[in-house]
Amino acid sequence: MTLDADILLVHRALKRDVDGRSAFHQLVVAHQAWLVRYLTHLLGRQSDAEDLAQEVFVRAYLALDKYHGLGSFRGWIRTIATRLAFNQRRDAATRRRYEDLAPPPAGPDPVDLGLVERQAVLMVLDDLPYAYREILVLRYVEEMSVQDIAQVLDLGGSAAKMRLSRARDRFWEVYSQKVAAPVAEAPQSHGSQP
Amino acid sequence: MTDPSKDDAPLFELFRGLRDQVVVVVAGFADRVVRRVELLVAADRRLRAPSLETVVVSTAAEVLDLASDLLMPPEAVVPDTPRTTPAGPDDPE
Numbered sequence: 174m175t176l177d178a179d180i181l182l183v184h185r186a187l188k189r190d191v192d193g194r195s196a197f198h199q200l201v202v203a204h205q206a207w208l209v210r211y212l213t214h215l216l217g218r219q220s221d222a223e224d225l226a227q228e229v230f231v232r233a234y235l236a237l238d239k240y241h242g243l244g245s246f247r248g249w250i251r252t253i254a255t256r257l258a259f260n261q262r263r264d265a266a267t268r269r270r271y272e273d274l275a276p277p278p279a280g281p282d283p284v285d286l287g288l289v290e291r292q293a294v295l296m297v298l299d300d301l302p303y304a305y306r307e308i309l310v311l312r313y314v315e316e317m318s319v320q321d322i323a324q325v326l327d328l329g330g331s332a333a334k335m336r337l338s339r340a341r342d343r344f345w346e347v348y349s350q351k352v353a354a355p356v357a358e359a360p361q362s363h364g365s366q367p
Numbered sequence: 368m369t370d371p372s373k374d375d376a377p378l379f380e381l382f383r384g385l386r387d388q389v390v391v392v393v394a395g396f397a398d399r400v401v402r403r404v405e406l407l408v409a410a411d412r413r414l415r416a417p418s419l420e421t422v423v424v425s426t427a428a429e430v431l432d433l434a435s436d437l438l439m440p441p442e443a444v445v446p447d448t449p450r451t452t453p454a455g456p457d458d459p460e
Contacts, residue, residue: 189408194401201397210390223393230400231407291384312375313382341374 179203179246187237197237201230204247208254214310215258217299225261229254251315252325255307262303293352300347305340312337 182203185196208229212222233240233250240249298306311322323333 194405197404198397198401201400205392205396206390209392209396210388213390214385219390223396226392227396227400227403231403234404235407288384290381291388294381294385309378309382310385313378314385316379316386338374341378344378 180242183237183240183242183246186234197234200246204250205230207247208250211251211310211315212254212258214295214298214314215255215307216262217295221261225254225257229257232257248321248325255311255325259303259307293348297344297347297351300351301340301343304336305343308333308337308340309344 179200182196182200186193186200205226208226209219209222212225212229213219216222216225229250232253236253240246298309301309308322308326311317311325312319317325319333319337320330322328322337323330326333326336328336
């Protein structure tokens with residue numbers, strides 16, 4: 174959906190009448206897929222992501238008058254989502270420390286060539302501190318500039334650069350242990366088993 | 368997207384699967400969001416604005432109070448008890 178189309182829908186939604194709620198419904202439909210995907214990458218489970226995405230949209234609706242159309246609507250709700258995901262992750266961290274290590278279940282499409290690679294990346298992300306996971310998703314999935322990331326995470330530019338650099342280093346470290354090394358050690362031939 | 372540095376390039380490649388991932392959101396998701404919003408807005412209105420019934424009952428009670436004050440004979444009015452100031456440590460004996 175274009176920026177202009179979003180802004181028009183926001184203006185209609187601000188009336189908070191029946192037509193406004195219909196406009197807001199259209200905004201939700203337009204943005205639900207990427208938002209749930211983004212939150213799934215942050216939280217690890219689609220069911221958690223859907224619950225939180227609902228919360229994000231409700232908060233967005235209640236704060237619609239604070240969206241002035243200066244940036245994209247997507248960017249605005251991504252900021253809300255990033256903050257809520259951080260809070261949720263922090264609250265759940267103690268409860269799930271030992272339960273959440275399993276990779277997330279496969280998506281709805283089992284014939285997916287990128288599935289194995291995607292699960293490998295998610296498995297590595299699961300092993301990283303949340304702050305590293307968050308910044309890697311913002312940079313390499315959401316394709317945001319370091320400057321924009323700094324704004325969303327409420328960091329200075331150099332702090333964001335440093336966090337990204339450390340996150341990258343840690344990612345490769347875990348990737349080489351969990352993904353690259355097991356692949357290299359795997360038996361070359363299936364016929365060698367007794 | 369800004370120019371990816373050489374450190375960025377392999378990760379952009381590795382994360383492509385996540386970028387291209389198609390997520391199927393549970394059916395009726397947007398309907399549920401809008402229904403929650405409607406419930407919240409309705410609850411907020413109920414909290415902010417008193418219902419007509421509340422306004423009528425409270426106005427009627429105020430009118431009755433006023434009428435009973437007006438109908439009360441003057442001798443029935445108990446004068447205000449004079450306020451006594453407690454003796455403090457600085458009071459002269």
